[in-house]
Amino acid sequence: MLKATYNYNLADRIDSYQSRFICGDYCEIRTKAEICPLTCSIGGATGDPWKTKGARKGNPIPAKRSAGEIQSALLPELKLSRPWYKEIDASVLQFNIERLDKAYQGFFQGKRFPKFPNRSTFRSFTYKSGVKINVNKIYLPKIGEMSFFNSRPIPDGFNIKSVTLRLKVSGWFVSIRIEDKDVPAFPIISVEDVQSVVGCDVGIRKLIVQSDNKRTLNPKFSTNKRTRKLLRIRQRRISRKRKGSKNRCKSGNVVARLHQKIVDTRTAYQWKIATNLAKKYDAIFMEDLRVSNLLKRCQPKKDEETGRYLSNGQARKAGLNRAISDASWYDLRTKIQYAAAKLGKIFDVVPPHHSSQSCPECHHIDASNRDKEIFVCTECGYFADADHVGGLNIKYRGALMLRIALKCRIKVHRDSVEPKQLCLFETPNVELPTSKRRQHRIRKDKNGVPGNPPVQLNIWDIRSAANS
Ligand SMILES: [Zn+2]
Structure with missing residues (x-):
């Protein structure tokens, strides 16, 4: 389903770009503003070009929507006509369109034009919200609760920003992005x-x-x-x-x-x-x-x-x-x-x-x-x-x-x-002297012990010291 929406949106963008050369340049009747094909709703499936909110002060024309914003605003319509898309969480579908945006941005910076991917390309998806974690249980919206190996606990005060699930050969993996704005940036040595x-x-x-x-x-x-x-x-x-x-x-x-x-x-x-x-x-x-x-x-x-x-x-x-x-x-x-x-x-x-x-x-x-x-x-x-x-x-x-x-x-x-x-x-x-040489060797062995040190981040210490 993710592949289908991605390819549909990509085809929609290509079509509305091409239609510009058929219809010629045109403008909006109400404001006489020149219209970019991707922001025009005439004839295309790209939806309303204007934002409902966010009109600037002194300017009656509201802000234009970007192609990605138009397409994600159309998602509820998609769910009406194709009810089986209700099985996917809304934020996952939105992120799918962001993925297409990213591909376009890469193209504008000189990379190749986005391809129509096949099913095997879609090996991951991302939640923006709604995921809950409880010790070794994770709740994924529209999928349900399941147990997982919690390799690292989330420190106090951190919010989950996004959760990505990836299919690898050895199974499904989840990576969680967290944020806490109170934590200062890592100080760099002068x-x-x-x-x-x-x-x-x-x-x-x-x-x-x-x-x-x-x-x-x-x-x-x-x-x-x-x-x-x-x-x-x-x-x-x-x-x-x-x-x-x-x-x-x-x-x-x-x-x-x-x-x-x-x-x-x-x-x-x-x-x-x-x-x-x-x-x-x-x-x-x-x-x-x-x-x-x-x-x-x-x-x-x-x-x-x-x-x-x-x-x-x-x-x-x-x-x-x-x-x-x-x-x-x-x-x-x-x-x-x-x-x-x-x-x-x-x-x-x-x-x-x-x-x-x-x-x-x-x-x-x-x-x-x-x-x-x-x-x-x-x-x-x-x-x-x-x-x-x-x-x-x-x-x-x-x-x-x-x-x-x-x-x-x-x-x-x-x-x-x-x-x-x-x-x-x-x-x-x-x-x-022999005794010093031996001491040196022992210390070297201690350093060579593999694995993470018991304390990974020293920044938490800084934060707790600042709080107290
Ligand atoms: Zn020289």
Whole structure:
């Protein structure tokens, strides 16, 4: 039913837009105001173009309705002519039209024109009101009360803004958006108080290389050898079943479950990275990568004499594209941003141009600076690991952008050609006593315990302190 209303409303909008070219421009007789086809009721099914309330002062003409408002005002009529729509809650139907509005807004901003979706696209719906939650029971209007796994209780004073139900392979999931306007916004650390800054360079072999040369490996959740083999076998099993049969549906679910598992593991891994970064550093910088541009296909190559297509390296690029999609850098970035905002840390993105080619010491940019894994500056002779240089550059750019003062350290190259000249002082080689080393190891283990900390949000403490 949701699919049917969505497609009906989309067709209605397309029709009323097209009718403008048949009827020509016209105006309203009463006010002589020019009329947009979507706000006109003549001939179309789009309803009354004017708002009944909301006339501005000194202006007899009431405000115009938007296309979405007209269509949601028509919903009661829809229920009269098609009584079976009464089985759906009103707010769900209204949100369905908002969904179409969103698709149109995307089109006006340069995305593709909204499609007529099919049934499988509608895997979720949203309530705006009327949902009640009681411990492990949830009441959904027009559906009824049912039990569910309440993973997190709603804190006192919060109102439910919207409730979305999603159908996934492993069942139905509900996500609840809550709001309390009394809670202050998360305070963000000021630039003067920043103690530690980090730049993160993302990659495929190493997911993150930090400016302090710490590396996070990329487990390649969907492109590692084992998973690809599993996927290949399970997808082959689908293709061997007859189309439209129950067995084909079952084996399709097996593949979908594997995909879901991959997504879940990746999400958990990324959250872990994000929280660790946000806990440790006061300011985090990343590259502003346009991942969609990196995923472009190779240009086709044509032989001018014979007109035949030559190999253009797309097969190799496809493998790289798969690895880039698997790393899902943008997801990681949004998670780091979220974790940083939650803990009141600074997060920003810097322009990515030449981040692995410019020298962090003298800022000389040259493609020949980098030779695969090793970075050697052709101007000043600075050398380092190529991955590390990317992180350093991002850190410096970010610090420059927000005017964060970085603490300077004199670098001592241990294996440089003339170490005596570079050293300004001898670094004492202090080895920790055995007891201290052991203590350090114990503390490290404690930090490594997985799972959420017992207190998730410290903002509640702030609020209760303010109240008392
Ligand atoms: Zn240099």
